[in-house]
Amino acid sequence: MDTLTRRRAPETTRAEIIDRALEVAAEVGAMGFTLDAVAARTSVSKGALLHHFPTKLALLEGLTDHLADMFCEAVLAEAARDPQPYGRHARAYLRVTINDAVTACDVSIGRAMLVACAIEPSLRTRWSDGVRRVKEEDPTDPVGADDALLLRLVADGLWMSDLFGIHDVSPAQRQALLSLLTPGQTLMEAA
Numbered sequence: 228m229d230t231l232t233r234r235r236a237p238e239t240t241r242a243e244i245i246d247r248a249l250e251v252a253a254e255v256g257a258m259g260f261t262l263d264a265v266a267a268r269t270s271v272s273k274g275a276l277l278h279h280f281p282t283k284l285a286l287l288e289g290l291t292d293h294l295a296d297m298f299c300e301a302v303l304a305e306a307a308r309d310p311q312p313y314g315r316h317a318r319a320y321l322r323v324t325i326n327d328a329v330t331a332c333d334v335s336i337g338r339a340m341l342v343a344c345a346i347e348p349s350l351r352t353r354w355s356d357g358v359r360r361v362k363e364e365d366p367t368d369p370v371g372a373d374d375a376l377l378l379r380l381v382a383d384g385l386w387m388s389d390l391f392g393i394h395d396v397s398p399a400q401r402q403a404l405l406s407l408l409t410p411g412q413t414l415m416e417a418a
Contacts, residue, residue, distance in 0.1 A: 241279050243269055245293050248286055253335035257342035262286065287343050291350050294340060295357025298323070302361040316364050317375035318409050324382035325401045329389045337390045378408055 247268035252260055262283055266273040280286035305319035344350040365375040381404065388394045396404075 237279070240271055240275060241289070243271070244276055244279055244286070245289055248290055249293075249336055252290065252339035253332045256335065257339045257346070260287075260339060260343075284347060284349075287347065287350060288353055290340065291344075291353045292357060294336075295354055299358060299361050306361075306364075312364075314366055314371055314375055314378075316361050317378040320361060321378040321382045321408060322405065324386055325405050334390055337386070341390065381408060 244265065248260075248265045250268060251264045255264065260283070262273065262276060262280070265286065266276045269276060276286075280289055301323045302316065302319045305323050306315045309315040309318060340350075340354075344354060362375075362379075366372055385396065385401075385404075388396065
């Protein structure tokens with residue numbers, strides 16, 4: 228291990244490993260995702276990688292947590308801009324999904340993580356637990372709870388469609404969906 232690696236803060240090393248792991252997942256998918264492939268991309272030794280993530284599952288858990296954190300941060304930031312408290316997190320969940328431009332890299336990472344979650348049930352639970360915090364302030368009355376669920380299901384369906392190219396949803400159609408489901412909101416206002 229070189230001097231630079233030895234002096235590096237653990238959080239920095241961990242972040243680099245996660246970033247490189249996302250690159251590997253995007254390029255080779257879940258089936259080609261290995262600790263060796265990730266280690267080859269980092270500036271740390273495989274031993275250092277194994278210190279932070281002793282198994283492939285541990286690294287996939289780290290990726291799942293990282294992606295859930297990124298998504299939640301985006302939703303919470305969007306919710307904070309919404310002046311109407313009632314249902315703001317569900318509307319933000321939808322706006323983040325509709326507004327975020329989907330790149331080829333996003334699709335590849337999403338597909339790899341979806342496969343990983345399908346293979347390893349604990350990752351599904353981990354993702355669900357990770358995004359639970361953006362549902363904590365959802366309305367609890369029957370109508371509000373149903374509306375919040377509807378917005379989340381539409382967002383999740385759009386995400387799946389983007390991942391698999393099921394529907395080519397244009398920016399204008401995204402705007403129309405947002406306007407239909409959250410009257411008075413537009414992509415420009417939400418951005």
